[in-house]
Amino acid sequence: MSKEKFSIIPLGDRIVVKPVNKDEMAKSPSGIIIPDSASKEKPARGTAVAVGPGKYENGALQPMTVSVGNTVLFSKYGYDEVKVDDEEYYILSESSVLGIIPKK
DSSP: OOTTTOSOOOOTTEEEEEEOOHHHHTBOTTSOBOOGGGGTTSOEEEEEEEEOOOEEETTEEEOOSOOTTOEEEEOTTSEEEEEETTEEEEEEEGGGEEEEEOOO
């Protein structure tokens, strides 16, 4: 989803993430279904759909590391949930991102 079509423009070091479907997270890569109780403490995963410009530190803009389209792992408790056009999104700061999953 491009920035022009998305109706939320994040400010500062905020990121808008489309969470991975819970059904996709419940299966291992080989197709084994993982019980919900086994994945309770794992970080959340999603795709960045909009990214802010970064934040200012000591008068200089620090650019974002995360860019639109990156798949990210983030803290389960460090985001705010919003609904846009019946779709669920999370807004979080870049410091809540634990890592970027490289594309294969």
